[in-house]
């Protein structure tokens with residue numbers, strides 16, 4: 365590698381005023397975690413930029429890993445010099461000689477965040493352009509489509525040279541937007557909803573409802589594996605596994621069949637909300653997408669949502685199934701979600717659930733049933749496990765963003 369550091373641009377973070385400190389702290393922590401196997405690196409951060417000093421570590425491998433960290437707008441392998449013009453010219457020429465190949469064209473783009481610097485951007489472009497042209501025979505300028513764009517960034521304390529801008533994953537650092545409880549089924553959608561919430565900085569804890577003996581250990585393992593995939597991206601994720609059999613049996617017995625699905629969802633939401641409260645979460649996340657199935661019509665959501673005022677994030681709400689599948693493939697959850705094991709909802713699913721349930725009706729049916737003790741019992745008997753990222757595995761999400 366011809367560079368000794370990687371310069372990271374925060375993008376959206378820079379606009380976040382007072383919260384910036386928190387965001388930078390979380391981003392640094394997340395990058396440290398992703399690069400934990402590179403023992404020699406140092407990470408430095410200021411208000412505008414973060415720098416990873418490579419200290420001999422493999423820059424190309426680090427670049428691949430950085431593409432999967434939320435909160436990075438773009439990054440560039442770079443070298444640093446002081447602000448002495450002669451030193452800058454030597455450094456630029458050295459770098460350029462290493463990367464330039466015969467016949468390649470170039471241009472220079474200068475960014476001057478130190479407005480007090482005695483040369484303006486045009487002057488710097490001209491000085492460095494002339495210096496390179498003088499020292500490299502047959503070099504040609506092409507300002508529209510250059511093969512190499514030498515970027516010079518004049519900052520307060522130093523100058524950085526780079527030739528490549530690599531797009532980051534965007535979004536906000538995981539953990540900078542608070543915590544949400546992800547309702548995680550074994551299906552395709554909810555892991556994707558968790559992933560997209562992470563992209564906006566939400567730290568997630570997963571909540572899964574299972575109904576033994578109607579659902580098997582293998583379906584539980586499926587959810588553990590899905591959680592592990594999410595943990596590979598965000599760091600360890602807590603998974604709350606809620607025993608739901610008793611409640612589902614009671615619903616099947618007491619609620620008219622066409623309303624049983626609506627009540628089931630309402631109870632899942634009530635229990636998730638209670639787990640959220642106990643764990644200081646601020647929101648609930650689901651994999652719902654408008655109109656996809658009976659429980660996901662607006663009428664259904666209205667009747668189900670009635671049990672809580674907690675914000676419910678539905679990152680997939682406007683997405684088509686094919687778009688959701690594309691993301692699930694990119695984050696490597698698709699194959700796991702497709703394993704054919706039963707979910708508690710599929711076991712108890714009514715033949716024809718109401719697609720337009722009435723809130724008042726479902727409230728009326730439920731008014732005859734004492735759910736509270738069963739809700740408390742389910743919360744009490746919830747098993748919580750911390751799922752760590754798989755040590756040897758570092759999942760990426762390709763070129764999704």
Ligand SMILES: Nc1ncnc2c1ncn2[C@@H]1O[C@H](COP(=O)(O)OP(=O)(O)OP(=O)(O)O)[C@@H](O)[C@H]1O
Pocket residue numbers: 546547548549550551552553554555571572573574649650651652653656657659660707708709
């Ligand atoms: N067993 C469960 N445990 C936890 N959450 C669940 C469970 N079943 C459903 N959910 C939540 O309710 C949402 C809607 O579920 P539903 O089965 O109607 O839709 P889906 O499109 O099949 O979703 P998914 O693909 O995530 O299973 C899910 O995305 C998930 O957030």
